[in-house]
Each structure stands twice: as C-alpha cells, then as structure tokens.
Amino acid sequence: MDPDTVLTLAHDQAIQYPSVEIEHPFGPEYDVFKVRGKMFMMHFDLRGVPSMNLKIDPPDGEVLRDAYEEITPGYHMNKKHWITVAGAGTAEGEGPEGATGNILDADLLHDLVFESYCLVVAKLPKKDRPVDPRTFGGRDAT
Template identity: 40%
Template structure:
C-alpha cells in the first residue's frame, strides 16, 4: 500500500488531525488529541504503519499475515505494525485504520466525542 493512500484513509476519519514527529521521523494521526495511527519506519527504515487493535484481533492478524507484527515501539498487546509492502488485501488496510480510530475515539470522554461529532456536523452543514 502506498503512503498517500494510507494518509487519505487516516484523515477521512471524523475529527482526525495530523502532525509530524521529527524525532521519530513519523507522521501521526490523532482524534481528540490521542494517536490512532503512525506512519514511519522500523529500525532498518522499512516503511510501516502502526495501528491500535483489539488484543484478540491483533494476535489473529499476526498469525494470518506475516507482515503484521507487534507494534513497533508501542505496547505489543494493543498495537500492530504493518509493513507498507505487505500483501494484505487493499480493503483490509482501510478497515484496520477505521478499527484503530474507533478504539481510540470510544475511549475519549463523551463530551469530547460529542464535540468532535458536532464539529463535523456543522462543517458539513456549512458546505
């Protein structure tokens, strides 16, 4: 999968924002100030995306796809890293990004969730 496509998938999530962490040489994607995706490289500079994942699902995905590994520099139980040159199906990339986003969004305070949803509603109404 190419990085520009993954960036589009990340930024189309409701209320998503982006920054670049210079020290890590990584693009990070947040919702409500919490990261749900990071695109960078492993210790050899091989491009990866790191996504939050339900622990049981994370293990299952690692067993099915050798290109999905425990989260690089992240909690190995709750995060997976996927090599961008992976052979996983195209539609799975977007599903995994949406899953990561949902896990992070649902942990945000309810008030912040409502604010994010309201901002999107107002933005769409003003178009």
C-alpha cells in the same frame, strides 16, 4: 501491496475522518495521526521499510499477526494493543517458512485504519467524541 502504497492509502483514509490531525512530536520523519489529541496511527521508517502502527483489539491483533507476514507486534508500542503494518506481501506459498501466504489488501487495510480510529474514539469522554464509534461509517449500533 508495497509499503509506500500502504502508507498512502492509510493516510488518505485517515485524514477524511472527523477531528483528525497530523502531528510530529517525535520529529519530522514520524507522522502521528491523532483524534482529539489521542494517537490512533503513526507512520515511520523501520529498518528502511515504510511502516505504521495502529491500535487494535487484542484478540484481533493476535489473529492478524498469525495470518499476515506484514503485520507484527507494535514497534515500540504496547504489543497487546498495537500492531505494525509494513506491506510488501508475497504471493501465496512464496513467503518465509511458517508464513501463511495471506497478503494484505486494500480492504483489510481500510478496516484496520477504521478500527484503530474507532477504538481510540470509543475511549474518549462522550462529550469529546467527534462521532459515535458504534454507528460511525455505517456500523450497526447493536
């Protein structure tokens, strides 16, 4: 998936979630997506490539970084809790040496944006949460 498509899909998904606002605290070239004042996604240009940072559960982040060449440690963020997604995947076997050949797809991107939102919501005080992160989006509360 090309980087512009990645950002468009992520943007279109994120703005549908309750209490999401887009701010520009770092300048007009950085779209910062927040829920109740807490960032869960940021769009930016990294060395000429449209990219985004997403909050991630640390064990998931490690697996994703190993499996997808488009996913790297969070640029200018805590590398344990954030990932950078840049798109522009290649067909299996065509990536750089050591790459697994997995390609970021729309379903995975949807899951990554959703999880980032829910991780941030879960850290908010219960009275400030716009949704229950355990059940939002059809999640099973168990």
